[in-house]
Amino acid sequence: MHPVDQAVKAFQPELPLAVAFSGGADSSALLLACHARWPGQVRAIHVHHGLQAAADGFQLHCEAVCAAHGIPLKVCKIDARKQPGQSPEDAARQGRYQALIEAAEQDWLDEGRLALQPVRSMALAQHADDQVETLLLALSRGAGVAGLAAMPAHWQRAGLQWFRPLLEVPGQALRDWLQQRNMTWVEDPTNTDQGYTRNRIRAQLLPVLEQIFPQFRSTFARSSAHCAQAADLLQELAASDLQAVGSPPRIRDLQALSHQRLANVLRHWLRSEYGTTPSAAQLTQLVQQVYACTTRGHRIHIKVGRGFVQRQGAILDWYNS
Numbered sequence: 001m002h003p004v005d006q007a008v009k010a011f012q013p014e015l016p017l018a019v020a021f022s023g024g025a026d027s028s029a030l031l032l033a034c035h036a037r038w039p040g041q042v043r044a045i046h047v048h049h050g051l052q053a054a055a056d057g058f059q060l061h062c063e064a065v066c067a068a069h070g071i072p073l074k075v076c077k078i079d080a081r082k083q084p085g086q087s088p089e090d091a092a093r094q095g096r097y098q099a100l101i102e103a104a105e106q107d108w109l110d111e112g113r114l115a116l117q118p119v120r121s122m123a124l125a126q127h128a129d130d131q132v133e134t135l136l137l138a139l140s141r142g143a144g145v146a147g148l149a150a151m152p153a154h155w156q157r158a159g160l161q162w163f164r165p166l167l168e169v170p171g172q173a174l175r176d177w178l179q180q181r182n183m184t185w186v187e188d189p190t191n192t193d194q195g196y197t198r199n200r201i202r203a204q205l206l207p208v209l210e211q212i213f214p215q216f217r218s219t220f221a222r223s224s225a226h227c228a229q230a231a232d233l234l235q236e237l238a239a240s241d242l243q244a245v246g247s248p249p250r251i252r253d254l255q256a257l258s259h260q261r262l263a264n265v266l267r268h269w270l271r272s273e274y275g276t277t278p279s280a281a282q283l284t285q286l287v288q289q290v291y292a293c294t295t296r297g298h299r300i301h302i303k304v305g306r307g308f309v310q311r312q313g314a315i316l317d318w319y320n321s
Contacts (some may be wrong), residue, residue, distance in 0.1 A: 003169045004177040008033040011165040013121035015041040018104050020096075021073070022046065023061045023186040026125035029174040030166060032183065034123065035071055041259025043119060045103045048077040054189060061186050072116065074103045101158045121161040126151055128217040129171040132209075133201045134219055140197075142280070149228035155311045170217060237261065238268030247273060248315045254290050263287050274318050290316070 001009070011034070019031040021044040046062040050210045059075055064292050066073035076099035100122060108116040131150050138147035153164050164253045166174070176255065178185060194200055242265050245253040249269060250317055254262055263283055282304045291301045293311065300311035307320040 002177055002180075004029055004033050004166070007169050008037055011037075011123075011124065013163055014161055015121070016043060016108075016117050016119050017041060017054045017121045017123055018043045018045050018100070018119040019123045020045055020047070020100055020125065021066075021190070022061055022125075023058045024125075024188055025175045025178055025185040026127055026130075026166070026171065028065065028183065028185040029177050030123060030125040030266050031065075031071065032069065032181075033177070035069055043072045043074070043116075044106060045100055046075045047099045047242065048075055049092055049095070050166075052190065054186075058186050058188075061184075069241045072108055074108075076103050076105065097157075098301055101160070104160055105158075121163060123163045123165060125174075126164050127166040127169050127171050127174060128221065129202065129206060131167050131224065132206065132217060132220050133198050135224055136201055136205065137197065139261050144231075145227040145234065146231040147171070148224060150224040152228070166222065168218070204236060217305060234264055235268065238264045241265040242269055242272075246315070248312075248317050250315055251290060251293050251311065252314065254316070255293075259287060266290075269308070270304060270318060274305070274307070274320075276307065276318070296312070 008030075015038060017034060017038065019027065019034055019042060021027045021031050023046070031042070031044055037247050038044050044062065044066050046059060062075070063073060065071075078095040078099050092307065104119040104122060108119070135148060135216040138150065151164060151167065153167050175185075190196070191199060192203075194203065213219065241257065241261055242249070245257075245265065247269060249265070254265070257265065266286055267278060267283060270278060282302065286300075286302050286309055289302060292298065293300060298311070299304065300309065300316065302309050303321075304318065307318055309316055309318050311317075
């Protein structure tokens, strides 16, 4: 059995299912394989980013593919221009996720204009090569276990079940699957732009890894899975410790923790309560100041993320700058 068919056979989403459909090879293979398995239960959502001249052509291609196969399609146009301090990739990613959520929540109609069941699951087409690239980028940034866990295969968000069913399928296998069925796709010109680090990894590093470690996709995936398990354990420990020290946390109770647990619970507190993540340097400074806070007049006021952590009597507090 072809790896694409094998992956979709093992895929068990709640139906109806929506597929994020760019028109590229990856999402084309995912959409058409899912449609073949669950005819009438699959929809497509195309996000028009408006960032390049080819975007209108992508939309037309997606409309033609969906019309030819009788797949309901929604097209969402977004403004993916970045905000100050935001990377272009992050701006596009955040806009894309929001558009997918909003499209999934809308009413869906068939060709006869009859209402269809609401979408319950969303599938994204990232594959094994994308996962390796994500892991290598995380390594280059010195990420911890949460970052080295790379992309999850399943999670929940905004009332939807989200899946990446192709994470164990190499990118070339997706193109092979389409070519065997005489199906076409569009090529995003930015995918060959060597100005993007991810594209340089794909073009220069992956071929070398293929020669030296032919099984690197599966072995890297195992490492990411181990990191994901470790990250889950750290999350459970942090949640337990935060319950013990309080939120906002009491300085005296924080000081009773080991260095590693103190850093872990402070990171969790800031992320879960305020949606901000300290840098490694900021977290190190905060841990040192918590341990040093042994007198009534000791002041803590440290820049963390988008705001500041400061001492308020017996507790730590955070406020947005």
